[in-house]
Amino acid sequence: MTSTKERLQKVIAQSGVTSRRKAEKLIVDGKVKVNKKVVMELGTKVSPRDEIEVDGVRLEKEEPVYYLLYKPRGVISSLKDDKGRKVVTDYLGEVKERIYPIGRLDYDTSGILLLTNDGEFANQLMHPKYEIDKTYVAKLKGIPSKKELLQMKKGVRSENDLLKAVNYKILEVDKKKNTTILEITLHEGKNRHIRRMMDEIGYPVTKLKREKYGALHLQGMKSGDCRPLTPHEVKQMRHLATDKIVKQ
Template sequence: MRLNKYLQLSGVASRRKADELIKSGQVTVNGEVVREPWHEIDPEKDLVSVRGKAIRAMERPVYYAFYKPRGVTSTLSDRHAKKTLSDYFPHGTPRVYPVGRLDRESEGLMLLTNDGDLSYRLTHPRYGVIKTYRVAVSGGPLTDGELMRLRSGIVLDDGPFRPKKVEKTGSRELLIEISEGRKREIRRAIKCIGREVERLVRVAIGPLRLPEELKPGEMRPLDEETVKKLRESVGLS
């Protein structure tokens, strides 16, 4: 097996980052520095270390859909947070990492995986992965003028808010699609039209949709067909 592939499957880094680690001389095989990402190793016999630390045995890629509840910090650990994602992991859950983030007051779909390549592509702006949200706002019925402002783009402190889609689904409810995902982007845009977000739920990441039967705090493994579609959506086989 190629060294960069081994690092990726072990959850150390994405394939691209693994290449960088190897080329910069930070990876050793049986104590010898190897600088060729394509170097062949035997996972059963060779000892691979990164920055002097032996990495764990190669892990099988795993994928979970998780419904992040409102009020939960979307990291695995945070000493300042009341609750984090790992508080909801059943005993024996493999080592996985969240792909992207949801702010503490938002809820909905998160992907948990140890697939570094997929994680990198789903979060990198270059791949333009669409994230879909259902949003309920404060106040009376939304007006055509407010919808037009959201659709045409709103200038925020860190750049323009340019949604791919804004659809009115109820008197005070919206379906919003974005491909960037800057910090609290939707909440800030809604505030610019004089309203507040009362509820924000992420319902899709690319082709991956939040399972209807999944309740807040629950997670479930993705089937092979779903994983295949998700990887293919960002150019991975």
């Protein structure tokens, strides 16, 4: 927290407990206390000296932290798994803060995954309206035509979802092996978005990696590597989100 007063929902989000939107609902539902008193007004401002409780748990004051993980395949984008499989926090070493993934990558998908305890930052990057580019490289079974690939930009229906790609680029075609390597850029990432989209078009994904997330990339990293984001990178990602809002 800073030395000045800030909105209660923002302070809750910055603590890493939840997103600002969910924090607002908790306040309205009467599940937040400030100095032992229930507060239900969204405009309430608090100072660092105030004691805040969310759902009966006292809010701890943590400094915001931001990590980039090169998630390997076969790892769950969660903090724990009841089947005993590896989870993303297994790769973070001695991180004391209560961090969690920003969004998720499928079990069989590798690449960039961000983790933080800053709920507001996480909400900005996950919300579709901020239109942060997420670039993937997919290996496909088969060789789609240009007309078939254009369906991705128009949108493909799957299980009541309209799945779209912002852009795509063919990186490699292997006629002997009957495979295609495709770069695909998304703004919104629904569950198994690319795999479902390509299944509907008729070219199943056999391998998938997220190589870029906004201004961030995997250059110099190996699968399983993790590093903190630099202050400049955090600022870049915030700027990408706010810049999109200004242009809307």
